[in-house]
Amino acid sequence: MPHFSVAALLLTAVLSLISVQARALDVVATIQPIKLLVAEITDGVVEPKLLLPANTSPHDFQLKPSQRRTIQQADVIFWIGPDMEMALNKPLAQLDDHTLLVTLAEGALDSEKLHQEHDEHEAHEEHEAHQDHDEHKENDAHDEEHDHDEHEAHKEHAEHEENDHDDHAQEAASHEHGHDHEHGEDLHLWLDPHEGERIAKLVAETLSQADPNNRPKYQQNLAEFLTDLEDLDKQLKQRLKPLSGKGYFVFHDAYNRFEAHYGLSHLGAITISPERSPGAKHAAEIRERLIKNEAVCVFSEPQFPSPLVSNLIEGTDVGSGVLDPMGGQIAQGPKGYLRFLEQMAADFEACLSQSNN
Ligand SMILES: [Zn+2]
Ligand SMILES: [Zn+2]
Known part of the structure; x- marks a missing residue:
């Protein structure tokens, strides 16, 4: 299956989604924790559908005919990616043009780097965050260039991934899917609040483009979610520290x-x-x-x-x-x-x- 960047997919999919604006967007999340994240953004607009019941493991399941129909009817599908929900690789490769597929594993944050730096600079956390914010503002003018760069980076990443799969074809066929951390990151992304933040932003931007009428609501939900997440994260750090x-x-x-x-x-x-x-x-x-x-x-x-x-x-x-x-x-x-x-x-x-x- 080809790996497209989200930006490239949005361009083609947004055009086709305009025709469905008369009805509510059909949003599908493959697994429960992704559904919980998507629902934070779609609250008050639409209830996302859950493809796989929460009592099934994403590593080990078979699709029912009704679940195939859910996939085929969807306007937007959020999934982790080919190394997590492996049984979805084939059906998701056969989607027609009206469905936008968003692969959350693409662009996943580097956990090791992220959390190392985090620990070292914990005392300066707030100060750093402000700096980041300022830098980001200055860079806003160059956003178009950045988008282009990111797109290129994704292409390289995709090629690399394909090679990787060839090299490790045997490994991929083995039973260690999704848990082979020597060659990649832990794909249970949703368990990291940093990823919760990244995914929520991606969901809000994706849905705002696919369904521009509800952009204000998606953006409002995102802002509230990020504030709540930051508060909760601080509490949990205190609780788990000991x-x-x-x-x-x-x-x-x-x-x-x-x-x-x-x-x-x-x-x-x-x-x-x-x-x-x-x-x-x-x-x-x-x-x-x-x-x-x-x-x-x-x-x-x-x-x-x-x-x-x-x-x-x-x-x-x-x-x-x-x-x-x-x-x-x-x-x-x-x-x-x-x-x-x-x-x-x-x-x-x-x-x-x-x-x-
Ligand atoms: Zn697992
Ligand atoms: Zn984190």
């Missing part, structure tokens, strides 16, 4: 961005690939570390019901908790993404603040 030294195991390797953002770090993941059981040797190694009290908690996930975690902690003083990276328990309604982040923080906090000594 937990930075705590050892724990996650079920699958999905939380790197959340952990990097809030200064947490896991000792390991129980499964290398969430669809498969870990090898006996890997499980025995974890069990040994739990007996030695290296961890205070082991987390399971609702998408993968399994006796693994209770077996691992049996007879030890280690606690267990549940982390839901898909936000399956987040109720419908406004501020869903913010409630999702808060829930994630609360679930980490509840288990990590236990002591097993």
